[in-house]
Amino acid sequence: MTTSGGDARPVSTGSLVASFAGEVxxxxxxxxxxxxxxxxxxxxxxxxxxxxDYVNRAVAPPDDDLVAMAxxxxxxxxxxxxxxxxxxxxxxxxxxxxxxxxRGAVLLTRARTRSSAFTQYCTEALAEFxxxxxxxxxxxxxxxxxxxxxxxxxxxxxxxxxxxxxxxEGLGDPWxxxxxxxxxxxxxxxxxxxxxRWRDSVRVPTGGADSVAAQMVALNYTxxxxxxxxxxxxxxxxxVIAEGRSTAxxxxxxxxxxxxxxxxxxxxxxxxxxTLPADDPAMPWNYRSAVEAAVAYExxxxxxxxxxxxxxxxxxxxxxxVGCFAAGVLAMTRHARREPNPGREAxxxxxxxxxxxxxxxxxxxxxxxxxxDPGLAAREAxxxxxxxxxxxxxxxxxxFVEGLLAGKRGADQLVDAARxxxxxxxxxxxxxxxxxxxxxxxxxxLRREAVALFEACGAERSLAAVVRDRALDRWGDxxxxxxxxxxxxxxxxxxxxxxVALLAARGLTAGEIAEELGITLSTAxxxxxxxxTKFGGVPKRxxxxxxxxxxx
Numbered sequence: 001m002t003t004s005g006g007d008a009r010p011v012s013t014g015s016l017v018a019s020f021a022g023e024v025x026x027x028x029x030x031x032x033x034x035x036x037x038x039x040x041x042x043x044x045x046x047x048x049x050x051x052x053d054y055v056n057r058a059v060a061p062p063d064d065d066l067v068a069m070a071x072x073x074x075x076x077x078x079x080x081x082x083x084x085x086x087x088x089x090x091x092x093x094x095x096x097x098x099x100x101x102x103r104g105a106v107l108l109t110r111a112r113t114r115s116s117a118f119t120q121y122c123t124e125a126l127a128e129f130x131x132x133x134x135x136x137x138x139x140x141x142x143x144x145x146x147x148x149x150x151x152x153x154x155x156x157x158x159x160x161x162x163x164x165x166x167x168x169e170g171l172g173d174p175w176x177x178x179x180x181x182x183x184x185x186x187x188x189x190x191x192x193x194x195x196x197r198w199r200d201s202v203r204v205p206t207g208g209a210d211s212v213a214a215q216m217v218a219l220n221y222t223x224x225x226x227x228x229x230x231x232x233x234x235x236x237x238x239x240v241i242a243e244g245r246s247t248a249x250x251x252x253x254x255x256x257x258x259x260x261x262x263x264x265x266x267x268x269x270x271x272x273x274x275t276l277p278a279d280d281p282a283m284p285w286n287y288r289s290a291v292e293a294a295v296a297y298e299x300x301x302x303x304x305x306x307x308x309x310x311x312x313x314x315x316x317x318x319x320x321x322v323g324c325f326a327a328g329v330l331a332m333t334r335h336a337r338r339e340p341n342p343g344r345e346a347x348x349x350x351x352x353x354x355x356x357x358x359x360x361x362x363x364x365x366x367x368x369x370x371x372x373d374p375g376l377a378a379r380e381a382x383x384x385x386x387x388x389x390x391x392x393x394x395x396x397x398x399x400f401v402e403g404l405l406a407g408k409r410g411a412d413q414l415v416d417a418a419r420x421x422x423x424x425x426x427x428x429x430x431x432x433x434x435x436x437x438x439x440x441x442x443x444x445x446l447r448r449e450a451v452a453l454f455e456a457c458g459a460e461r462s463l464a465a466v467v468r469d470r471a472l473d474r475w476g477d478x479x480x481x482x483x484x485x486x487x488x489x490x491x492x493x494x495x496x497x498x499x500v501a502l503l504a505a506r507g508l509t510a511g512e513i514a515e516e517l518g519i520t521l522s523t524a525x526x527x528x529x530x531x532x533t534k535f536g537g538v539p540k541r542x543x544x545x546x547x548x549x550x551x552x
Contacts, residue, residue: 021064024064032051032069032072035076051069055089055092063099066102069093074086086113094110108140118148122145123145139168158184167180178204181220190356190361221248225237230321230391231392272458290311290326294325303337320352323352325364327345327368331371331372338494367397371432396424399416400429407440415437415446447466450462510524511524528540531543
C-alpha cells in the first residue's frame with residue numbers, strides 16, 4: 001500500500017502528489033511542467049536541472065514558487081533523479097522561503113528524500129505549521145510521522161494517525177480527510193487490525209471526478225483492494241477494484257486497476273484472464289513485471305529472472321506487500337532456472353518486514369523460500385515467528401510453511417493448509433500444498449486433487465511437477481505433461497556450472513578451480529566463460545554479486 005502527500009492542488013499534471021504551493025507564478029508552472037515531461041520520458045536528471053536553474057535565479061523566487069520547486073524535485077527524485085542534486089535544491093528552497101507555512105512544506109518534502117532524518121524534518125515541519133496555524137499542514141505531517149516505523153511503537157503511530165484524522169475532519173477539507181483516513185487505515189492494516197476503516201477512507205465528497213481529492217480517494221480504493229488481497233478476501237477485493245474503477249478517471253487509474261485485477265486473477269487461478277496493460281515505466285506503482293513473471297512461471301517453458309530482478313528493489317521500496325509477492329515469484333523463477341541462492345530477494349524482503357514490524361502481507365516471500373530452500377526458510381521463519389498475520393490467508397500460509405519444514409511429519413498440516421487456500425480461493429497455492437503433502441505421505445489421492453486444480457487453472461509448470469513425480473509410475477492414471485513444459489530447458493546453470501560458479505565467486509582462479517574439481521585448465525576456463533555468458537557476460541570478479549552470494 002502506498003501513500004501521497006500535499007493539499008488540494010496538484011504539484012503536476014500527471015502526479016498523484018498534491019501541493020502546498022498556493023499562488024504559483026506562470027514561470028514556475030512552465031518549469032515544473034517541462035521538468036515533469038522530462039521525468040516521464042525517462043530523464044529525471046534533465047528535469048532536475050531545470051528546477052535547479054529556476055531555484056538559483058538572480059531574482060529570488062517567491063515562497064510558493066520555491067515550495068512548488070521543492071515538490072517537483074522530490075517527485076523527480078522518486079523517479080530516479082540524482083540524490084545529491086535533489087538535496088541541494090531542497091536546501092536552497094529551505095534557505096529561500098520566509099513564511100512558516102512554506103518552511104513547513106519544504107521541510108516535509110525534505111523528510112521524504114532523507115529517510116535517515118525523517119523524524120527530525122517532520123518534527124520541524126510540524127512546529128512551523130503550528131506556528132502558522134496551518135491545520136492542513138499539521139494533519140498531513142502527523143499522518144506522515146505515523147508511517148515512520150523506525151522511531152516509535154505501533155500504538156504510538158496509530159495514535160498519531162488518529163490525531164491527524166481528527167484535525168482533518170475538523171478542517172473539513174476533502175483531500176486532507178481522504179489522505180489522513182487512508183494513512184490510518186494503512187497503519188492499522190499493517191498491524192493486523194480489522195479492515196473496517198477502509199470504507200470511511202473512500203466516503204469523502206470529492207467535488208468532481210478530476211479533483212485532487214478524487215485522486216486521493218482513488219488511491220485509497222487501490223490500497224483497500226491491496227488490503228483485501230492481503231487477508232485473502234478475494235471476492236471483496238474484486239468488488240473494491242470494480243468500485244474503484246467506476247470512481248477513478250484517467251489513464252493512470254486504468255493502468256493501476258488493470259494490474260491489480262491481473263494480480264487478483266493470478267491469485268484465484270484465472271491465469272488465462274490475467275491480462276496486463278501496456279507498460280509505463282514512469283509510473284512508480286508499476287509492478288507489471290511481477291505479475292507477468294508469475295504468469296510466465298506457470299505458462300512458459302523458458303524463464304528469465306532478469307526483468308523482475310532489476311525491478312525488485314524499486315517495487316520493494318514502493319510497497320512491501322507487493323515486494324514480498326515479487327520476491328516469492330523471483331525465488332520460484334530462479335529455482336526453476338537452477339540459479340544459485342534462488343531465495344536471495346525473499347531473504348531481503350523478510351528483513352525489511354522485520355524492520356517495519358509488519359503483521360500483514362509478507363507470506364509470499366516465506367512460502368516461496370520454504371519451497372526452494374527449506375534450511376534458509378527455517379531460519380527466516382524463526383525470525384518472523386511473532387509477526388505471522390492472524391487473517392485467513394496468513395493462517396493458511398503459516399500452516400503451509402510449517403508443514404513443509406516439518407518433513408514427513410507435516411503431511412496433515414499441509415493438507416489442512418491446502419483446504420484453507422482452496423476456500424479463499426487460491427487453487428494454485430492449494431495444489432502446491434497438496435502435492436507437497438502427497439510427496440511426504442505417498443498419497444496418490446492428494447496427487448489427483450493437485451492435478452485437477454492445476455489443470456483447471458492452466459498452471460502448467462506445477463502440473464508438470466506432479467506428472468514427473470516418480471511415484472506416479474505406480475499410479476494408473478495417465479496425465480500428459482503440458483506442451484509448454486514437454487522439454488524442460490534451463491536458462492540457469494547445470495550442476496557442474498554451479499560448482500564452478502561458486503568457486504569462482506569465492507575468488508579462485510581457473511587453475512585452482514581445475515585442481516579443486518579434478519578437471520583440465522581449459523575445461524575450467526570454458527565453464528567460467530559459460531557461467532559469465534549466462535549472467536549477461538559479467539566479469540569474473542563480479543560473479544559473486546551476479547549470483548547473489550557472499551564472496552567472503
